[in-house]
Amino acid sequence: MSQLTVAKNKFTQLCENLNERDFEAFKGFLVDSLDLGCGHDHHHHHDEPTVDSAKTSKLDRIIDHLRSSVNVYAEAPEENIVYPKEGKFDGYTNKNTIHVDGFLYSDDVLPEFQQSGAIPTSYCKDCNSKNISDLNFISHSFSTQDLDYVFSKHVLGRYNLTDLTIMDVGSRLGAVLYYAHLFTSTKKLIGVEINPFFAKLQQTTLNKFKMQNRVQIINEDFLTLSQTINECDILIMHNVFEWFCSQEEHKNVWYKLKNQVLTKKGLKLLCCPPIGQSLSDAGIKDINIDDWVKVIPLTSDDSVQIDAERQSDFCLYEIK
Ligand SMILES: C[S@@+](CC[C@H](N)C(=O)[O-])C[C@H]1O[C@@H](n2cnc3c(N)ncnc32)[C@H](O)[C@@H]1O
16 A cells, blocks of 8 residues: 555544534644645635545445445345336346345446446346346445536525435435535435335444434334425435335335325425326326426426436425
8 A cells, every 4th residue: 555545544533533513623734834835714615625535435434334234235134125116217126126225326337336246137038048237226325426417506505504404214324414414514314214124224324433423313204204394495215115015015105205205395306206207107097296286396407317308207395
C-alpha cells in the first residue's frame, strides 16, 4: 500500500470517529490550516474534495459491511418474496429470476462479482443441458445512482431539507438512510421496516458507523403508523408492497393507503414506481389519483446519471 493510500485511509478513519458537530468543527480547522480559502460556511465548494471523498468512502465501507452481513441475494433468512402475477414482472419466477441488490452491487461493480462466479447470470432451462437462458435481475434497493437522482435538485434536493423529516417506507438495508445522512442535511430520517432482520441490521449498521443521530428505525407495519406519518414532510415509497404480499393484499393496502393512511394534506410522496403503475399492478381501477394527489413535475439535465427510462419510474406527489 502506498504512503498516500495509508494517509487517505487514516484520514477517513479519523473523520469517522468524530460525531457530526466535531466533524463540522474539524472541517473548519482543515479549511483554515490547508488555506483552502472558503471560510467556515457550510456551502458546497469545489475545493472541498477531502470531505466529499471521506463521505463517499464511508458509504463504500457501509456497503462492504452490509455485503458481509447478508447472503449474496440480500434476503433476510426465510424471507417470503412473492412474485407479482401482473404488470412489468409478469413471467418472473423463482427459477428464472435473481435478486441482486442494486445498493450493494451497482452496475459498475456487478460485472466483477459475475465474472468471479459469486453472482450467476444464466440458468439451465432443462437440467444438465447447455440450453441456458439469461436470468431476470431485480433489485429491492435503490442504487447509489438512483439515490444521487432522488436527492438531486431535480427531485428532493429542490427543498430545504434542513427543516424536514423524511420517512423511508420499507427501509430494508437502509440505503436511503445512510445516503441521506451522509449527503444531505435532512433534519430527521425515519426508516420503517416490517422485517425484524432488516430493522436490526439497519440499527446495528447505524451504531457501528456512529450515525444514530438524525435517524430513527421503526420495526413496525407502516400501515399502523398514522401518527408518525403526521410528523413527516416527505415519504419515500419504493416498491414497498409489490414483492412482499399477495395481489389481494396489495389491493387492500392501496385502498387503506388512500382512505386512512396517506391523508395528511401537503404531505409529499416520492413513489417508485408511480402510483398509477402500482394501482394497475394491484388490479385497481376505481381509485382516481387526481382526487387524492397532485403531481409535482420532476426535471432533468445532463448531470443525471440514470437514463430517461429509469427516471420515468420516479414520481413526486403532494396530497391534496
Ligand atoms: C423494495 S424494498 C425498499 C428498500 C428501500 N426503501 C430502498 O429503496 O432501498 C421494500 C421493503 O418494504 C418492506 N415492507 C413491506 N411491507 C411493509 C409494511 N407494511 N411496513 C413496513 N415495511 C414493509 C419489505 O420488507 C422490504 O424490505
